[in-house]
Amino acid sequence: MRQQFLTLLALSLSVGWGLSACNQNSANLESNKLTLTGSSTVAPLASEIAKKFEAEHPGVRIDVQTGGSSRGLADATQGLADIGMISRALKDSETEQFQSYAIAQDGIGIILESSNPVQSLSNQQVVDIYQGKINNWQEVGGEDAPITVVNKAEGRSTLELFLKYFQLTNSQIQADVIIGDNQQGIKTVSGNQNAIGYVSIGAAERDISAGVPLKLLSVGGVEASTETLQDGSFPLSRPLTLVTKETPSGLTKEFIEFAQSENVHDLVEAQNFVPISPQKLVQVP
Amino acid sequence: MNLSGLKMIRQNQYGLDKVISLFFWLVPLIVTSLFIWILGDIIRGGIGQLNWAFLTTAPLDTGRQGGIAPILVSTLLILGVCLAVSLPIGIGTAILLAEFTPNHNWFGRLVRRSLDVLAGVPSIVFGLFGNAFFAKTLGLGFSILSGGLTLACMVLPILIRATETGLSAVPQEYRLSSASLGISRTSTLWHLLLPAATPGLLVGLVLGIGRAIAETAALIFTSGYVDRMPTSLLDSGRSLSIHIFDLSMNVTGGDANAYGSALVLILILLLINAIASYLSGKYSKTLKV
Numbered sequence: 001m002r003q004q005f006l007t008l009l010a011l012s013l014s015v016g017w018g019l020s021a022c023n024q025n026s027a028n029l030e031s032n033k034l035t036l037t038g039s040s041t042v043a044p045l046a047s048e049i050a051k052k053f054e055a056e057h058p059g060v061r062i063d064v065q066t067g068g069s070s071r072g073l074a075d076a077t078q079g080l081a082d083i084g085m086i087s088r089a090l091k092d093s094e095t096e097q098f099q100s101y102a103i104a105q106d107g108i109g110i111i112l113e114s115s116n117p118v119q120s121l122s123n124q125q126v127v128d129i130y131q132g133k134i135n136n137w138q139e140v141g142g143e144d145a146p147i148t149v150v151n152k153a154e155g156r157s158t159l160e161l162f163l164k165y166f167q168l169t170n171s172q173i174q175a176d177v178i179i180g181d182n183q184q185g186i187k188t189v190s191g192n193q194n195a196i197g198y199v200s201i202g203a204a205e206r207d208i209s210a211g212v213p214l215k216l217l218s219v220g221g222v223e224a225s226t227e228t229l230q231d232g233s234f235p236l237s238r239p240l241t242l243v244t245k246e247t248p249s250g251l252t253k254e255f256i257e258f259a260q261s262e263n264v265h266d267l268v269e270a271q272n273f274v275p276i277s278p279q280k281l282v283q284v285p
Numbered sequence: 286m287n288l289s290g291l292k293m294i295r296q297n298q299y300g301l302d303k304v305i306s307l308f309f310w311l312v313p314l315i316v317t318s319l320f321i322w323i324l325g326d327i328i329r330g331g332i333g334q335l336n337w338a339f340l341t342t343a344p345l346d347t348g349r350q351g352g353i354a355p356i357l358v359s360t361l362l363i364l365g366v367c368l369a370v371s372l373p374i375g376i377g378t379a380i381l382l383a384e385f386t387p388n389h390n391w392f393g394r395l396v397r398r399s400l401d402v403l404a405g406v407p408s409i410v411f412g413l414f415g416n417a418f419f420a421k422t423l424g425l426g427f428s429i430l431s432g433g434l435t436l437a438c439m440v441l442p443i444l445i446r447a448t449e450t451g452l453s454a455v456p457q458e459y460r461l462s463s464a465s466l467g468i469s470r471t472s473t474l475w476h477l478l479l480p481a482a483t484p485g486l487l488v489g490l491v492l493g494i495g496r497a498i499a500e501t502a503a504l505i506f507t508s509g510y511v512d513r514m515p516t517s518l519l520d521s522g523r524s525l526s527i528h529i530f531d532l533s534m535n536v537t538g539g540d541a542n543a544y545g546s547a548l549v550l551i552l553i554l555l556l557i558n559a560i561a562s563y564l565s566g567k568y569s570k571t572l573k574v
Contacts, residue, residue, distance in 0.1 A: 035427070040535050043510060044347040063521050065427050066510045066531075080421070181537035203537070270346060272537055 034251055037065040038072020038085030042240045045104065045271045046085055049259050052267065062255065073098070076245050082252050084243040098243040101282055103259045104273040107237030108158045109201040109224035111186070113193045114213040118142040121217055127166050129196060132174030137194065150188050150197030151175035158182075162198055165219075165236050182272055190214045200272040201229055201237075230277035240273060253284050327547050334545025344512050347536045348528060353546055355514035359429060359522025360498065360553075362515060363508055366433025367497050368490075371440045376479075376486065378441075379448035383482075384474065397446075404442035408496075411439045412503035420507055427521040432508025436500060440493035447492065451485015452478055483568040491561045495554060501526040525550045 036046055043066040050062035065081070072084030076098065090100045110126060112118060118141055121129070128134040129147055138144045151173050152159035163170060177195070179185045182203040189197040190212050201216065201224055208214050216224040220235045228234035248256050258264065260283065265275045338352055345351035378396070386393030415435025425431045455478050463473040501524075509521035512528070523531075529546045532539030 040531070044531065044536050047510070047512065048347055061513075063427065063509065063511045065505075065521065067505055180533075180540065183538055200537070 032059050032251070033061045033063065034082045034255055035063045035065065035080070036072075036083045036085055036242075037067060037075040037081040039069040039087040039240070040066045041087040041106065042085035042103075042242075045240065045268065045273060046242075046259070048267045048271070049103075049264050050255075052264065053255055053258050056258075057254075060251065073243065076243055079245070082244070083248075083256070086241050086243060088238050089241060090243065098245060099247055100241045100243045101248075101256050101260060101284065102239035102241045102276050102280075103256075103264075104240045104268045104271075105229045105232070105237055105276055106161070106240055106273050107201045107224070107229040107234050108161055108198050109204055109216040109236070110196065110198050110219060111189050111204055111214050111216055112196055113190055114215045115193055116142060116215075119217075123166065123220060126219075127168065130166070130168060130173050130175075145194045148176045148192055148195040149174060150177045150179055150185060150195050152185070152198070153178050153180050158198065158200060161236065161238060186212060186214060201226065201234075202269060202274050203272045226274050229274045230280065232280055239276070248284050256284050324551070327544060327551060330541070330544030331546075331548030334541055335548055339545055340549070343514065344528075344542075347539070348512070348532050348542055349536060349539050350542075353525070353528065353542075353549065355512055356523050356525055356528045356546070357549070359508065359515050360525045362429045362518065362522065363432045363436065363504070363524055364494065364497060366430060366518065367436040367440060368494075370434060371437040371444055371493065372490075374437075375441055375444035375489070376448055378445045379452060379482075379486075380474065380479075382445070383449045383452035384478065400442040400445055403438075404446070407502075408439060408500055409502040411435055412506040414438070415503060416506035425519065427507065427509035427511070428519045429508050429515055429522045430518045432504050432522070432524070433518075435503050435507045436497040439500070439503060440497050443493045443496065444486075444489040447489025448482060448486045451482035451488075454485065455481040480568060484565040487561045487565045487568075491558055494557050498524075498550065498554060498557075499526055500524070501530050525553075 034050075036043075036050070043064055047064040050064050054060055054062060064085075069086040069088065072081065072086050073094070074084075075081035076084030084098075086100075087106065089102070090098055110121065116137070118137060121140060125134065125140050129140070130149060130151070132149070134140060135147050136144065137147055151170075152162070154170065159170065162168075177188055177197075179188055179197070182199045185197045185199040186204065186207050189195045189199075190207075204214060204216055204224075205226055208216070218224055222228050222234050224234060224236075229237055232239075242256055242259060244252060244256075260276070260281055262275075268275045340352060340357065341354050342352035343355055344353060382393055382396060386396075412435065415431055415438070419425050419431040419434050420427060425434075459477055459481065460473060463477055464470075468476075504524050504527055508524060508527075510523055510527065510531070511521040512523045513520070515522040525546055529543050529550065532543035532546065
């Protein structure tokens with residue numbers, strides 16, 4: 001028994017020792033290191049961009065942390081992060097404090113199966129359908145068939161965006177099907193002529209061009225497409241934004257410019273976001 | 286009371302007995318089937334992902350492709366830091382409470398009460414504390430060290446209470462006989478009491494590791510989100526639990542790898558449980574002097 005206790009003690013000590021040895025190794029890297037914190041929607045994209053940036057700039061390290069948009073702003077203010085990430089535009093009250101650089105646009109479109117005769121829905125009709133007040137397609141100019149309402153699971157950023165735009169709360173929604181990701185939403189709606197759902201526009205467009213029986217409805221009179229998303233006219237959207245406290249310089253500037261460049265458009269699209277159109281891009285001065 | 290009345294009461298009681306025993310069979314059945322259902326779901330979803338490459342390669346495309354090697358390493362390092370710190374402090378405090386402070390001592394009561402309160406504190410509170418204290422005040426930043434130390438704070442109450450209970454369960458005669466043989470208090474503690482309390486310690490350890498390894502909220506703010514292979518304990522490192530959370534909540538199309546990672550997490554837990562119960566059995570045997 002004594003031996004086992006000594007082993008245990010030795011183990012604890014060796015871990016502790018290894019720990020202090022490690023401490024000394026990692027000095028002198030600070031100048032080549034950037035820290036990003038903030039929105040969990042932006043974080044996966046930012047960490048992919050960071051990996052590509054690191055690959056092109058040996059010796060540079062970019063740490064992406066998450067914790068929410070408000071945390072991104074707080075950490076950027078306090079200097080804990082070089083760059084904050086927010087999944088929205090800056091509010092008017094914040095524009096004096098921060099510099100903001102959008103890197104992508106996140107937008108969601110309302111989808112129906114392509115043979116559904118309904119061509120457009122007003123915002124009020126969408127709200128009524130999702131609240132269960134309208135539950136037959138006949139009431140909005142379609143066939144006599146019950147509406148299958150497809151909603152997103154709690155915690156999805158698309159759900160938040162949808163609820164915010166239509167001024168709904170999740171508990172008001174009478175859903176028939178709850179889905180997780182975009183792909184599941186597309187499968188559910190494209191396989192059910194009476195279904196209505198909402199997914200990321202980028203993902204829907206890609207599948208429509210691949211022949212999936214699906215159509216995107218316009219929202220608030222604006223057509224749902226990559227173009228209207230890119231130029232910012234599509235209402236059900238938000239910019240994914242990098243913010244800094246000071247005007248970016250050095251590595252921070254380089255990284256933001258890289259994140260806005262065409263080099264990362266494939267990464268932006270892989271995350272089902274849409275790159276910002278060059279005309280709309282606010283660049284680092 | 287006449288005989289038939291007595292008979293009726295007896296029959297009623299038999300009936301009640303049956304209902305109650307049925308109830309006591311049903312409850313564990315429900316609990317077990319729930320566990321098997323969850324386990325089955327994770328195995329069904331994750332077994333297809335699980336292979337050597339998954340365990341030894343880095344994640345690609347925000348975790349949809351590739352493996353979990355850096356995340357596995359970070360998780361084990363965080364756990365290592367947590368145990369390296371919490372074991373000595375935990376055992377020390379438990380010895381103090383069980384052996385050196387009488388039951389009604391005000392100090393002992395204060396420590397026990399604080400530990401019980403700490404054990405019930407939600408993990409997000411530990412996370413915010415860890416972020417404020419380890420990451421900012423001590424300047425450790427988002428790092429495996431910050432995460433491990435935060436988890437150590439979370440695990441300590443469980444560890445201390447379980448070890449203390451183990452020590453208190455050792456019969457008083459052991460201490461008296463030992464003293465009457467002229468054995469010093471330290472020797473008694475080292476050779477007699479601690480080995481006897483080891484099963485308790487192991488229970489605490491398993492519970493603590495379970496809480497630590499499943500932790501997400503406290504680690505997002507301390508050890509962080511970076512999924513690069515850590516090169517030092519001051520690097521930020523993503524834990525398995527955060528990886529699972531991110532894949533299932535933030536990354537569309539990440540569900541398959543989320544299941545794979547969840548399966549790995551469960552296998553690690555089962556392995557730790559098995560080792561602990563093996564050790565515990567061994568210690569219980571050696572103690573039967």
